[in-house]
């Protein structure tokens with residue numbers, strides 16, 4: 036069995052199993068935790084403000100736009116870039132379609148994928164550098180923050196290296212490294228701050244609903 | 254036959270004795286040089302070296318194979334420059350091509366092995382079955398395994414022609430009922446040149462032999478193939494590559510994309526992981542190659558190409574087996590989640606009770 040065979044077969048299978056077990060463990064476990072009963076009289080229902088909060092928080096309140104501009108621009112670049120690269124690159128689409136039994140959807144040309152990949156990688160690197168240099172960011176950053184950044188960066192970098200048939204190693208080796216880095220990402224997602232992908236919507240809702248009940252504007 | 258014994262002739266003499274023109278010979282050398290990506294001047298050097306080289310004795314053993322490799326070599330266009338190499342070498346034993354049969358043929362093999370001990374080139378096509386003491390393929394009552402070991406002992410070098418000899422090929426495909434293996438898994442003490450392909454391109458087979466005769470052992474890649482012929486990736490040399498880059502793919506073999514010659518990746522093309530000269534040298538005197546004829550590359554020069562998930566599945570598909578494992582994972586995950594939630598909430602209760610007890614105590618104290 037070559038490295039590529041391993042990465043494509045058992046490696047991918049096990050990382051997906053861990054990903055699924057991990058996601059369900061985190062989500063089910065969190066949702067079933069009993070919430071404190073709120074004994075105060077509700078000023079209004081929580082559902083509306085909850086849903087509103089989910090969307091409202093995609094952009095900061097006006098007074099915070101300037102201070103958070105770096106994170107907003109970098110964050111959007113990073114996430115849209117990842118979306119484009121992961122879900123609109125033809126080989127990836129075929130992989131998802133195969134795994135999930137879905138029909139194949141439309142793909143983008145590779146130069147756009149590469150551009151998105153480069154922007155994604157650049158914003159991830161910028162975020163790491165900022166963490167290392169900004170006095171406050173440095174103090175509030177821990178292992179999870181750095182590791183989550185790097186684990187996200189690796190598939191992008193290895194994917195681009197493999198795609199370009201970079202002569203630093205054989206294509207099959209680079210591709211295997213790409214897949215292994217993807218597998219590392221799959222395993223890391225439920226165990227780390229990357230789990231925000233699972234939690235950001237329910238937690239925005241929860242907070243929005245709680246605020247709403249107390250009459251706080253969201 | 255000239256007065257000189259055939260074995261004692263140089264390649265040049267033998268070619269002339271067989272009526273090969275100087276022009277035909279130089280054409281062969283030029284083709285070989287260009288195939289090896291050597292500058293045009295190298296053709297003369299190859300010609301000079303081949304001219305003087307002694308005709309090597311070649312013993313060609315065919316094991317678990319379909320004779321496709323020999324067919325590829327002999328059925329090429331004629332008069333073939335590939336055919337020249339047969340005039341240039343002294344092919345002392347080859348099942349399909351020799352006139353002798355039965356004991357006579359085996360005697361010829363043994364004689365050649367004795368006479369040229371340590372000097373002959375051993376060409377092998379086909380894999381070797383290892384299961385049940387190798388009984389699944391025998392020649393004149395001798396297992397392939399025994400014959401290979403015997404013949405390899407006196408060989409100067411071994412050329413494993415075809416993917417079966419090089420990597421096990423079709424006979425070794427899952428579940429490999431005969432325990433078929435490649436030559437390199439049995440013979441460890443001789444130089445082995447893998448000339449893979451199912452079959453290999455004829456000019457590559459003869460080119461490798463010519464390269465060996467002129468320059469000695471060639472530089473090999475990590476799969477034991479001469480870099481001069483297998484250094485190129487099909488996808489890197491494919492004329493459909495611009496369509497791949499633009500994201501334009503044929504979805505079926507007869508849709509608009511297929512008619513427009515778009516990339517065959519989605520139809521299962523294995524070009525990106527395949528190394529061979531098909532996209533440059535092509536087949537049938539440079540006429541075409543599979544991708545040009547509208548079919549994806551099946552990766553036939555790579556190990557285990559038969560088991561790469563299916564010829565018509567895209568490279569990124571068909572490697573994951575069943576979804577049952579994943580469904581089971583979902584169940585396990587949910588169970589762990591419920592468990593941890595229960596633990597969590599009993600933890601919450603315990604903490605609450607603790608806080609209440611502490612508060613009560615404080616109240617008592619302030620009273």
Ligand code: HEM
Pocket residue numbers: 043117120121124126127130148149151152153190191192193194195196197198210213214217220525568569570572
């Ligand atoms: C610009 C960034 C990226 C590029 C250029 C890229 C490129 C590639 C390439 C060329 C393949 C090979 C498909 C084949 O077998 O022919 C591949 C497969 C794959 N990539 Fe990426 N990739 C990138 C980012 C990512 C990221 C961020 C993920 C994380 C989820 C990812 C997940 C996968 C998966 C799951 C496969 C399929 C595995 C397979 O081929 O068996 N890729 N990628």
Ligand code: SF4
Pocket residue numbers: 487488489491492493494495497515516517518522523524525544549550
């Ligand atoms: S047809 Fe095959 S080799 Fe050619 S560009 Fe498409 S994937 Fe690559």
